[in-house]
């Protein structure tokens with residue numbers, strides 16, 4: 001049952017986010033950003049001491065994402081940066097036409113679809129990692145060309161990820177540690193949650209099979225928290241074991257010479273912020289004091 005003492009999600013979104021002219025694209029208010037800031041500080045306090053930190057821009061190399069195999073799995077979600085090219089005359093001609101978009105050409109950039117994609121080639125370029133694993137804390141604005149726009153499904157959103165590259169054992173225990181940590185965090189923030197097996201939105205009919213196999217092998221779990229409704233809680237975090245998928249592509253090895261395994265743990269920052277307001281309401285002074293303290297709100 002929905003907690004009827006709290007406003008509905010539409011009211012919450014109207015108070016915290018301003019429409020920016022395209023579905024799933026919003027301007028964020030100061031109050032919303034305070035929650036995001038609090039969440040980011042909290043994730044920083046929880047990261048592993050040796051984690052190396054990178055903030056990536058919202059675009060990445062198209063070539064690197066192609067090599068990562070993104071087009072095989074999620075071509076329907078990808079956005080590519082297109083620009084007008086040529087000399088002054090041809091650019092002027094293109095913009096003076098009614099349909100200037102026809103003059104666009106793809107560039108060497110795509111919009112980053114998940115914060116962890118740029119880290120694997122970066123690590124691979126440095127050589128083998130320690131057997132017990134190397135950990136990273138990465139973040140990026142992400143883009144996904146979503147086709148539905150229910151509350152919490154944005155086209156442009158921020159993702160913070162903790163990534164481990166190491167032996168299979170190191171990668172798996174990293175994921176287990178983070179699931180436990182995420183549960184503690186959710187409890188401290190007063191969020192009702194469940195951890196459930198999950199799959200990625202792979203493209204097409206073959207994609208359906210890939211999704212089934214992902215669940216069967218327990219490769220992905222999500223933390224679901226009520227945002228729109230209790231009945232259909234929203235994925236606010238994901239815990240992903242890639243086995244040697246990225247290591248084969250990038251030749252990521254541990255010092256013992258074996259292919260590494262990788263894990264990533266993703267926080268969807270906008271969804272977590274919405275989950276907080278959906279659970280505790282818009283009146284922050286009335287939030288549980290533990291949550292306010294953790295988020296410094």
Ligand code: AMP
Nearest residue numbers: 152153154157235236237238266268271
């Ligand atoms: P995924 O890589 O699909 O597991 O995404 C990681 C996390 O990013 C999810 O658990 C969500 O919290 C967040 N996320 C994914 N897609 C969206 C979206 N369209 N809008 C907002 N947040 C998203």
Ligand code: ZN
Nearest residue numbers: 114116161264
């Ligand atoms: Zn990831």
